[in-house]
Amino acid sequence: MPDQGNTRYEQLADEMAQAMRDGLLQAGERLPSVRQTCQRRGVSPSTVFQAYGLLETRGLIDARPRSGYYVRAQKRSARALPQLAPPRTEATAVAVSALAFELLESTRDPAVVPLGSAFPAAHLFPFDALARSGARAMRRVKPAQITGALTAGDAALRQALRRRYTLQGVPLAEDELVITNGAMEALNLCLQAVTVPGDVVVVESPTFYAALQALERLNLKAVEVATDPQEGVDLAALAELLARQKVAACWFMPTLQNPLGALMPSARKQALVALLARHGVPLIEDDVYGELYADVRRPPPAKAFDQAGGVLHCASFSKCLAPGYRVGWAAAGRYAPLVQRLKMMTSLATALPPQLAIADYLAQGGYDRHLRRLRAELAGEQQRARRLIERHFPAGTRVSRPAGGYFLWLELPPAVDALALHHRAMALGISTAPGVLFSADRRFVHHLRLNVGHPGDARVDDALRRLGELAIAELAAVR
Structure with a gap:
């Protein structure tokens, strides 16, 4: 069990x-x-x-x-949290795909230190156990399962997911879950379900660049709302925005937000859901990092507070169990039938073998043990990386303090051009994710997102040192 x-x-x-x-x-x-x-x-x-x-x-x-x-005495870091200026309040057309593609290409080279990658180290995941589960499941597969899993996904996997939702206080209807090709398909399908071209979608500031790419592809406009590095979306600013602007949807990441690592407290999640329900605005909840919370109890998603079916909750196993398997899902509330139809009209189905492998792995009972080990390793690596940044980066650098996950968000001194720094670091075989990727108007010019989820990679310490030296050198050159 x-x-x-x-x-x-x-x-x-x-x-x-x-x-x-x-x-x-x-x-x-x-x-x-x-x-x-x-x-x-x-x-x-x-x-x-x-x-x-x-x-x-x-x-x-x-x-x-x-x-x-x-x-242990809990010392506060000498590095303060990043300070984020209020974003522009008008809707903006989006064009970030070229830079995002460049970053993705850089992280494919195994010789490059992957501080700009979106994934933690591969050795953290139980691929051998998943392979055994896959082989076992495929020996048992029946022909009826192949057609039965079309569109909605494998029944055993959906049942296992419903059990996990129930443990989080989120009971789901049997037909609400749709298995997708990773979380990105789930998010894109949900976005299509609640918008038409030209609509305005509210995103966090900064926000995950893949959200901006999705808006760009669907010819949607983004309006950004101020987001605190610790507690997430500024609800007062969001309420003001909703009062003056027609909004089709919000795309937020309330738990371990990428890139800030912000964790919205449960009471604020509840208030967010209630605010959007009053305005009739659906919430697309991107929850791919929720399982990486560094404490014992997983925070409830915003979906836990949804009474009207207006929260479309999307997640996957890509960051917590099985990178590359591309198994995600959407629990789309009252929009579930439309999301299923859109799935049928686009990719039709998600590949069955990885679904069966994950369903079998979950049935063996080791998933939560794996998560405990993964969370502990990532928490230790995050603390170590913060100490290295404290030692090697220029004075005035501010660093986020996420409650889990493997990203750190850095605000460098204003004179440092993070995109130029990224290109100089790439020449040394070090990738980063420059802040301009995380805003529709490319406003985070002296910010970086760093992936520190690589325990055991001896190159990371030297890469952080050299990156800090490059920032110090750039700062000296402009003074």
């Missing part, structure tokens, strides 16, 4: 983390011994050791040899 809910050691770790946040366990304080915790909590030593190990991975405690475990 698949893992369901938190294990006992996760619950214990979560309770102790909350005690630290509440000030009941102070920085420098020694935690109860393993024996004491066993007696007080009625758990096994193994449970306590696993809980303490999880707290150590999350950077909340330190293990001291022959002394025990101590609450």
Whole structure:
């Protein structure tokens, strides 16, 4: 059976983390011994050791040899969070595809250090287990499954996804899910379902460049709304925008937003859904990074607060389990029948073998264990990368503090041209994602998104050092 809910050691770790946040366990304080915790909590030593190990991975405690475990002082970084100026308020035609294609081409070269890539390191994913699942599933496949999976997708996979939605507090109707060729097809189908050419779509500022590419392809206009690096979309600014502008849809990423890493608190997600429902504006929720949240409990998606069927929730396994399998989905609310028809009129179906492989893998019960390992590795690598940026980048550089995932958003000193920096870094075999990619009006000229999800890649440390040196040299040249 698949893992369901938190294990006992996760619950214990979560309770102790909350005690630290509440000030009941102070920085420098020694935690109860393993024996004491066993007696007080009625758990096994193994449970306590696993809980303490999880707290150590999350950077909340330190293990001291022959002394025990101590609450770690949570130092604030000397690097401040990026500051984002309010975006333009008028709708803008979009043209970012040429630069996005150039970036995609650069990340295909294995000799290039992939700080500009959209994917974490391949060794983080259980490809051997997925291959075994695929072989096992294909031996069992029946001819009726092939035609039965057309358009909506494999029934076993859809059932497994519905169970996971239910655990997140999001019950879905049986016919609401459509399996797609990755999340991008899901997002594009949902966008087509709620817009016509010339419509205005609200996006975050900055936003994921693939969203801008989708708007460009469908001849839609973008209007950007201010987005906080920690808490996501500015709801007051969005309310003001909706009051004065006719909007067809919003395309937002409320959980671990790309590129900022912002995590909208649950209460704000609920308020967002209610605001859009009042205006009759559908929300396309891009949730491809939600499983990479660095804490124990996955934050609920905005879809969890949808009462009117106006949230079209899109996700995939590409960033959390199976890059390259191209298995995504849309839970499209009241728009699900239209999304299914659009799927039938475009790609018709998603390839069955990868669906069967993932469905079998989920049935084996190891997915949540894999996610725990993946989250821990990415969290550790993010902390390490922030320390390297602190050491090597010019004074005045600001760095995001995401609650998970593998992207960092950097605001460099204003005199640094991030696109020029990107081209100079590419000459040294280092890719980056310059900030101009993440806005319809190419406004983030001294910003970078860096992919730090490459634990074990010895090249990354040197690449960050050299990138910092290039930024310092450019800054010196203009002074």
